[in-house]
Amino acid sequence: MKCVTVKWNGKEYEIEVDEPTMTVKDFKDAIEKKTCVRPERQKLLNLKLKGKTPDDETKMAAISLRPGTKIMMMGSLEASVEEAQRIPDNLPTVINDLDIEEEEVAIENRSEYLKKVEKRVKEYEIKILNEMRPGKKLLVLDIDYTLFDHRSTAETSVELMRPYLHEFLTSAYKNYDIVIWSATSMKWIEEKMKLLGVSSHPDYKIAFYMDSYAMITVETQKYGVIEVKPLGVVWGKYDYYSHKNTIMFDDLRRNFLMNPQNGLKIRPFRQAHMNRATDRELVRLALYLEDISELSDISVLNHSKWENYRKGGYH
DSSP states (O other), X not given: OEEEEEEETTEEEEEEEOTTTOBHHHHHHHHHHHHOOOGGGOEETTOOBTTBOOOXXXXXHHHOOOTTOEEEEEOOOHHHHHHHHTSOTTOSSOTTOOOHHHHSSSGGGOHHHHHHHHXXXXXXXXXXXXXXXXXXXXXXXXXXXXXXXXXXXXXXXXXXXXXXXXXXXXXXXXXXXXXXXXXXXXXXXXXXXXXXXXXXXXXXXXXXXXXXXXXXXXXXXXXXXXXXXXXXXXXXHXXXXXXXXXXXXXXXXXXXXXXXXXXXXXXXXXXXXXXXTTOOHHHHHHHHHHHHTTOSOGGGSOGGXXXXXXXXXXX
């Protein structure tokens, strides 16, 4: 009997493996008892046998896991799946992705929220992964549904990765320092970037990651309290980044509510198994980033019309 660790949803679960008799199906059943994620919803991303995903009848003994091995799992609870299935996948915007610009006037300038940003600047610790390059612009990227479909069924993380991700990041890195900011935990961000090959890619480097602790809450009349990603946290820590040279990609408009002139709402990447062959969002956005890279102030642009922009202006 040995124990392995299954990492899911930012938590770790110890699972006992009785190798002589346990099959992969038995292993998944044991995981369900700990996490309540049904076996058919489980994606055990680094459980491999000779480089391939083992079938349910494979004996765990054949996989030869070492004690303490960590296996990353992706999968949704049934309640979450049911909720997601009620949302049509072809909607041009996310339900309740706020039209707050029309409802709130200059919410990004309200003193109570600016004080929260100041507090994050003082208290939030950033671990620099790769040295920043003064003179470069800054690109801040979300993960879920922006670079990665975290809900669709797949055997490997590569199948859930947005097409042309590495080509996009390689192109962007020429003119932009790159930051990953996700509304999840730092451990989850690190695992995802490792599995996608982003953290170790030879052609580009990520400056640093930011997680949910860098976010703040704001209150709106229509939708109540929501969390947002204030770029002022970055600008307060590194003075060579500012509203003039920063752009953020996110599938949720509300995430850049504190910096509406710096946000670009990317089309969400869902149903990866159906859309991998046709999704070209990152290819087109790479060209946009290159076209605007020489501007002294990119906050004057209307990023919602990015598809109509060509070097020199809108067409």
